[in-house]
Amino acid sequence: xxxxSPLQPLAGIRVLDLSxxxxxxxxxxxxxxxxxxxxxxxxxxxxDDTRDWGVRVGSRNTSYFNSANRNKRSITLDLQSxxxxxxxxxxxxxxxxxxQNFKVGGAEKLGLGYEQLSALNPRLVYCSISGYSRSGSEAxxxxxxxxxxxxxxxxxxxxxxxxxxxxxxxxxxxMFTGMYSAQAILAALLERERxxxxxxxxxxxxxxxxxxxxxxxxxxxxxxxxxxxxxxAHPSIVPYGVFEAADGPLVITVGNNGQFVxxxxxxxxxxxxxxxxxxxxxxxxxxxxxxxxxxxxxxxRRFTRAExxxxxxxxxxxxxxxxxxxxxxRSERTRExxxxxxxxxxxxxxxAVLAPPYAMDGQRLPVRRPPPHQxxxxxxxxxxxxxxxxxxxxxxxxQQII
Numbered sequence: 001x002x003x004x005s006p007l008q009p010l011a012g013i014r015v016l017d018l019s020x021x022x023x024x025x026x027x028x029x030x031x032x033x034x035x036x037x038x039x040x041x042x043x044x045x046x047x048d049d050t051r052d053w054g055v056r057v058g059s060r061n062t063s064y065f066n067s068a069n070r071n072k073r074s075i076t077l078d079l080q081s082x083x084x085x086x087x088x089x090x091x092x093x094x095x096x097x098x099x100q101n102f103k104v105g106g107a108e109k110l111g112l113g114y115e116q117l118s119a120l121n122p123r124l125v126y127c128s129i130s131g132y133s134r135s136g137s138e139a140x141x142x143x144x145x146x147x148x149x150x151x152x153x154x155x156x157x158x159x160x161x162x163x164x165x166x167x168x169x170x171x172x173x174x175m176f177t178g179m180y181s182a183q184a185i186l187a188a189l190l191e192r193e194r195x196x197x198x199x200x201x202x203x204x205x206x207x208x209x210x211x212x213x214x215x216x217x218x219x220x221x222x223x224x225x226x227x228x229x230x231x232x233a234h235p236s237i238v239p240y241g242v243f244e245a246a247d248g249p250l251v252i253t254v255g256n257n258g259q260f261v262x263x264x265x266x267x268x269x270x271x272x273x274x275x276x277x278x279x280x281x282x283x284x285x286x287x288x289x290x291x292x293x294x295x296x297x298x299x300x301r302r303f304t305r306a307e308x309x310x311x312x313x314x315x316x317x318x319x320x321x322x323x324x325x326x327x328x329x330r331s332e333r334t335r336e337x338x339x340x341x342x343x344x345x346x347x348x349x350x351x352a353v354l355a356p357p358y359a360m361d362g363q364r365l366p367v368r369r370p371p372p373h374q375x376x377x378x379x380x381x382x383x384x385x386x387x388x389x390x391x392x393x394x395x396x397x398x399q400q401i402i
Contacts, residue, residue, distance in 0.1 A: 007360040008035025013189065015097040017041065017072065018079075018088070018112065020048045022145070022171055023205065024101040024129050025068040026178025031097065031185065032071035033356035033365050039095070039381055040069060040372065041088065044076040044400055047374040058347030058373070066371040068178075070341075070353050074372035075381045076402050083401045085111055087382070092117045092124065094385045097185055101129040104139045114200040125188040127181055127201040134202055143205040145171040152209035153226075157216050160231040177208040238285040239263075239296050242322060245305040249322040252300075252312065257281055262315040267308065268299040341367040378402050 013036040017028035025040070025048070032038040042048050047060060054064035078084040089111065092098055098117060100107050107113045107128070114126040128134065131143020146167060149155050154173070155165035181203045188199040210217065216235060219227045233241035239260075240253045254260050257280070264274035273279050273295070278288040285292055300308065305321065312319035323331065334340060341355045356365040382388040382402070396402045 006363040006366050008365070009360070010034040010036040013037070013097065014095045015039065015099065016088070016091055016095040018098060018100040018102070018107075019129065020101065021050055022068055022174040023143075023177040023181070023203075024099050024127075025050075026175055027127065027129070027181040027185070028099045029068055029070060029072065030179060030182035032369075033358060035365075036097070038072040039091065039377075040072045040074045041079070041091075042074055042076050042374055044078050044375065044402060047076070051374060057351060058345055060374045061345070061348070061371055066351075066353050069371045070367050071356075071369050072372055073369065073377035073381055074375055075378040076375035078401045079110055079112075081399075081401050083396065083399070087386070087396075087401075088112060089117065089120060090386055091381075093121045095121070095124070096189065097125045097127065099127045099129070099181070099185075101143075103142055104128075104130050104134055118198055118200075122197055123192060124198040125185055125192060125201065126198065127185050127203065129177060129181055129203045129205070131204065132206045133204050145174045145205065148173045148205045148209040152206060153213055153217070153220070154209060156226060157213065157229065159229055161229045163229065163231075172212060173205050173209040176212055177203055177205050180208050180211070233293075236286065237282060238289050238292060243297060243300050245303055245308050246301055247304050250305050250308060251320045251322060252308075253318040255318065259315075259317050260285070263312075263317055266315040267311045267317065268296065270295075270299060338364050341370075343367070343370040345370065347373070375402070 010031055013031070015028055015031050015036050015038040017025065017038050017040040019025055019028060020042075028038050028040070040048075046052075048065060048069075050065040050068070051060050051062055054062040056062055057066060077087055079088060092112070098112075100112065102110075108116065114128065117126060118124050130139070131141050131148070132138040149167050149172070150165060152173070155167055158168065159166035181201065184201045184203065188201055192198055213220075216227055219235065227235055230241070234253075237253070237255060240255070241251070242249050243252050252263075254263050260279070260282075261274040264270050273292075277284065279285050279292055303311070309319055309321070328334065329340065339355050339357075340352045342350065342352045345351045351370070353367060353371060355367055358365045379390075379393050382393060393402070
């Protein structure tokens with residue numbers, strides 16, 4: 001473990017986060033995790049929509065909001081007022097990146113579109129997140145994670161055979177879109193160093209949702225049909241999934257033929273299965289899944305989870321317990337990795353958020369700032385970036401512009 005301060009590769013980069021809900025805020029949070037100064041703009045009265053979603057934390061934060069807004073500063077601006085819009089334009093001139101997820105054309109109507117802001121700041125990297133392609137016939141449609149999960153085929157992949165459409169447990173399309181957007185922004189910032197000019201990054205929920213189908217999508221194209229559903233099993237690898245021991249579930253992932261031989265010989269004590277031509281290769285096991293899986297399931301039920309985990313680990317076969325969510329969050333594995341960051345909220349007392357997943361040079365990137373209270377940094381940011389005097393701030397506040 002390095003004893004130096006954690007690396008902050010985006011230190012010195014300033015981001016104006018005009019987005020709300022999840023995809024845009026997740027994108028901006030990733031940049032913040034890497035050290036960027038992210039300024040989140042919220043409505044003076046209602047704030048981000050997610051300040052009213054989930055479990056309440058203090059007076060205006062929630063579990064949902066806190067999940068996507070660590071390491072940011074929050075300011076409030078009324079973007080329906082000309083004074084608020086002018087402040088946003090001035091802030092954009094002081095920033096390297098703008099992230100927004102207005103409905104297509106909405107930012108332009110406000111004078112906050114890419115062409116308008118890049119005219120003021122030619123080096124600006126500007127990221128627009130929409131529901132659908134900005135050049136397609138559905139450009140004006142609003143984007144919602146659940147809708148896109150349905151339209152992209154994701155819901156048709158999930159669940160058990162015979163079960164109807166099933167969404168992911170989390171808003172996976174929004175989250176993937178946020179991460180893809182952050183990747184694109186990083187690439188645009190690198191290109192800016194070469195060319196000296198900014199770029200317009202254009203991302204769509206539908207595009208990113210379709211990317212999530214990955215190898216499942218490729219299989220559908222090759223078969224010219226929807227692949228079958230396998231629930232907790234793998235569509236291409238056998239045996240691979242959640243299995244029941246005598247006293248509860250565990251995960252077993254037999255990833256190659258060598259592991260299958262060890263699985264048969266050392267774990268379930270069925271050496272004949274390893275040499276049976278129906279099961280000797282993964283392609284063969286997949287073709288004879290209906291025959292093999294009941295045999296394996298019956299064999300595994302003769303052992304307890306602890307017995308199986310010991311055998312599997314000794315045979316170097318990937319395996320694990322099936323935890324509840326709270327159990328996983330409170331596990332020693334999570335504690336050792338430093339994946340929870342504890343802090344004292346001035347309103348709600350002791351709290352925790354997930355720490356960034358990134359580690360560099362032996363250190364996890366830190367939570368430098370807990371999720372902000374609504375407008376917590378308005379005066380600080382406007383004084384620091386725009387040099388506004390206290391009486392000017394007081395005037396804006398009296399007009400409910402901030």
